[in-house]
Amino acid sequence: MLRSQIVGCGAYLPERVLTNAEMAEIVDTSDEWIVERTGIRQRHIAAEGESTSDLAFAAAERALEAACMKGSDIDLIIVATATPDNTFPATATKVQARLGMTRGTAFDVQAVCSGFVYALTVADNFLKLGQARTALVIGAETFSRILDWKDRTTCVLFGDGAGAVVLRASAGAGTTADRGILSTHLHSDGRHYEMLYVDGGPSTTGQAGHLRMEGREVFRHAVVNLASVINEALEANNLAAKDIDWMVPHQANRRIIEGTARKLGLPLDRMVVTVDRHANTSAASIPLALAEAVADGRIRPGQLVLMEAMGGGFTWGSCLVRM
Structure with a gap:
């Protein structure tokens, strides 16, 4: 029985950190108000000109490095995002090109905050059916671009970033003891x-x-x-x-x-x-x-x-x- 093993993880956060104290200078809020209701103390914000595909690519490179693989080893790329670079084509295809992957397929999945779990599920099914042997699954967002910075009930909650995993199909006995x-x-x-x-x-x-x-x-x-x-x-x-x-x-x-x-x-x-x-x-x-x-x-x-x-x-x- 084929199983999808996680063989590498990677992450990327934009350099800019926006603290709650700085948020209080933008909207009517305070560090105490935000922490008490959410537990949030800071968030990362993408730089001007830094796109979702940039974040996704950086996380993907780190996941591939952890897996001792390169872009050309990947059969499938799925990017989970609600903030794509463009209406079309898929952000995943931009990542595909930058990684030097010229075979297989790349596409986006949109299920907002559930997107990574949805994308993992799709990739897992590809691997279990033998339609791919390796997959790169990325969750990447620049939510700062769709926030109303005058609405304190929402703008304090979100940040930007990207994470990625590399999956590889591996045969096993089909028990819960298998990786x-x-x-x-x-x-x-x-x-x-x-x-x-x-x-x-x-x-x-x-x-x-x-x-x-x-x-x-x-x-x-x-x-x-x-x-x-x-x-x-x-x-x-x-x-x-x-x-x-x-x-x-x-x-x-x-x-x-x-x-x-x-x-x-x-x-x-x-x-x-x-x-x-x-x-x-x-x-x-x-x-x-x-x-x-x-x-x-x-x-x-x-x-x-x-x-x-x-x-x-x-x-x-x-x-x-x-x-």
Whole structure:
């Protein structure tokens, strides 16, 4: 049975750091207000002229280096992003060209904050079916470009960044002891479209627009949906929460992370948390957190890691992997 093994992780954050104190000079807010409600203390902001593909390419290079591979070794590139360089073509094709990959295929996936889990699922299916042997999955965002910097309820929450993983198909016995992605679980519910969306687009206003959110409703749905999709992953693999070595949640809000942990009975010291330094980087948040925890030695080969996310749409999903 073929499994998709994670053989390399990489991350990139723009150089510019915007602290809460600096945010207080832009909108009516304070460090205390932001930290109390979100756990966020700073975020990274892409430089003028620095695009989503630039961030994605930098993260991809680092993931490939960690995997001891080069761009020409890759069969498939999927970029998860809600902030592409252009309406078309796909941002993934720009990354493909810069990496020197001239075969295979490259395309984008758009599921907002759930995008990386969605992209992992698509890549995993390609590898399990034998349609590719290696894949580069990237989450990359420049959310600073779609924020209303006069809206303190949203502009303080988001940042820019990119994370990437390299997947390689590997044969195994098909048990939970095998390294690789054990299962993925995706959901969406379009009835909640207007709770988290961008008020623009090519076919409506002709321009990108700004992010709009009903924060309390998003929070309420997030805790319920995330706990449900985590339990779905555990049940599918006949596991319990105590069997998980690390949870790598979407980094939207520390209160959501804490609420999810309480629902599952998981200690916070088994949750990888970067929201305080990265803020919400949408599709980039999970691979950024994963790359950090792998690099600092917290996540080690053979450990069980559960990733989960919820985003606009609503979309949500989970991925269970043995590293």
